[in-house]
Amino acid sequence: MKKAAWILAIVFGLAFVGTALLNADLIVTSHEALARGVLRTPASAAPARYQLVVVMPDTDDSFFRGLTDGIQHSAGAADAAVQVFRYPGSSTSEAERYFEIALLAKVDGLIMYTPRNDLVADRSNRASRSGVAFVPVGTDAPNGAKRGFIGSGSLLQGFEGGKIICAALGSAARVGVILPATGTGDLRDELLYRGVASAVGTYQGAAITSVVRARPGILSGEEAAARMLRAHPQVNALFCSNAQDTEGAAQVVVDANRVGSVLIVGADETPDIDRYIDKGVVAASIVRDSRRIGEEAVAAFIRLKEGKPPGAAIEVGFTIRSSEGDER
């Protein structure tokens, strides 16, 4: 009895200590979870020299992912903490709100996606008055942004797309153009469209049959392509301006069993697009180097903070990806 009592007392003692330690561990772990989520202090995050705000559309498009990646990648070297404000679709008022917040908060720098019709000169002046280094980025330089803009160049992108289509279909090309949801204004005034039209126009008999603007959302390209092919059965080539629309159009062509009869020229790169290229669903994709746009934007921001004037507008160019490989 004496021995058994000691053994049991030791067992329960160990259980007592073990349970107490487990309890303490659970409490500590819970506090750590709270600290990670709620109890943030400046000491818990890495310090930086500059606060760099990025304002861009809230989209999952690979162009903007590449743009963000490029900014984040370069910001580390520039000792800048990046803060990204995303606004829905083409809401200019939301973009303006974040622009104003950045100015009133007196951040160090602002990289902002500016559509072609944006009043970028006015923004540049207001930012300058607030002491904020302003770097506009996008696809095509807005009117008035002769310097400091960094973009991909939609006119050339469209022209290359048109060339690829006409090279494949010649005068039989009946092209449908799906413009990005981020754009505004007259469809035929878009540089992208004008680029496609310029290329198609050089081939006698070839024509742009339809042009539509995708609506915001992940199914926009799919919906636009389906609508176009239904309304214009003669369309035998689709030109898409971004990755999301390209994937959607490819899916429509596959579902309609028109692979081979409808040629798709897409944009940018995703694993799905690469797979479509490998299977011959997408003939080629014009990959814009948005990551480089981000990197160049950070470099421009640093130049402005150093008191240097804005540099010349930059078009980073693109790569044409097809089943035969990449071509710059």
Add this chain to the structure above:
Amino acid sequence: MILGTMRGKIIANSALILLIMASATLYTGLSSSELARSVEILFRNNLLMENMSKTLDLTEAGLTGYLTAKSSDSLKDYIKYSTLLSDQASRLNHEIRADESLLLQRDLGGLIDSYLRDTEASVTAKRGRDVEGYAESYASSERAAELARFLVGRIEGMYMADSLKAFSAFNSRIPAVIASNAALVVAAALMGFMLLIRFSYALTAPLSKLAEAARAVGRGEYGDALALPSSSDEIGTTAMAFTSMRESVRQSFEELKSKTEIERRLMEERMRVLDMSHKLKDAELLALQTQINPHFLFNTLSAGIGLAMSEGADKTSDFLENLAGFIRYALRPPSRSVSVEDEIECVQRYIWLLRLRFGGRYRFEVEADEEALPVETPALMLQPLVENAVAHGLRNREEGGTVRVAVRLEGREALLIVEDSGDGMDADEVARLLREGAESEAYWNPAAAAPAETGIGLRNVIRRVTLATGGRGKVELASEVGRGTRVTIRLPIGRAEA
């Protein structure tokens, strides 16, 4: 040392158990408190944002009131709440850190600063009656306030999302914390119970030992087989006193026992001395009789023989001569060895005397081989057997009977046979006689050979044969009721090797 006493042990043990239970209770209480504090932390930041939003509204109301009515109360409110707002804004992060939430706080702080600058400009312009100036500043402050509210909402949303995420992670651990607390209490209770049993045993075991020792003493057991407690507390002291007392009692008993034993031995010694004294007296008397009787008897018999011869009574003379010869033979030391021839001669004298006594009622036959005559034999082997044959075998035979004595060699043995044609004995009687003869320790005692004592003579013969031959010789008894009895003495030829 307090732990050296029973009271101290009880207090220490109880304190230990209470400490365990109290620590478990305290720990579970602290855990609950921590859980409650964690939940409060979850919403602390949201509370700050909510307060800032309210203060912003109140500041704006004060400013609007002052600008529209130039009310001093509104100005006081404005000053009060703008100061509070500034204070609240100062609690926000103002450092540049790579964290979205911290950067949003910094943005909000910047917006609040901008707002307060604009409101100050409005108030200043209002005091300077600069209508356009305060209108512009007021509009600017309104926009800053709107953006600040937007950021507050955004930060609140972020905090709420963070809180929910953290609470989710936190909440997933709450059941484990509750379960571990329950296990803690159970483990503490069981451990306390076990310690209670252990301490109870430790406290009562020495008492049990002491009680057992007391019972043993009550039974008269004073040995050291029981281990008594050797602790230094009250029980140990009692045990030591008990041991000492037990030892004293044991020594007293030992002394009493020893004294009794000595007295008993003394008494035995006295009895032995007394007995020896009596025996000595008997021996002295016997010695005197032994010395006096033979001389007196032989002198008397010699006188009788002479008288009979002088009177010409030849038969009386023969009687006395045979009687004297027989008595002389019988009075020799009983342990002596004689020849079979001497035994034959002795028995023939005895038969002569019997014939004189009984006349021709009994017939006696004596046969002895010549080769057997020199053989050594204990003295008086045949006479008691002949006497038994006449006294017991033939006594009730009115018609008389025959007693036959024969001696012969058989192999390495000499057989001395006495047989009668008397009443005989049943098997039980034969067995009894042989058994009594084997168990008899009596040596030759002439008194024991008295004819009136049935079987004594035979037992004497058996015993002496056994002793004289070292167990090699033996006596056989064959009898049948109504057919007579035969006693055969088998004597080994040569010296006994025993």
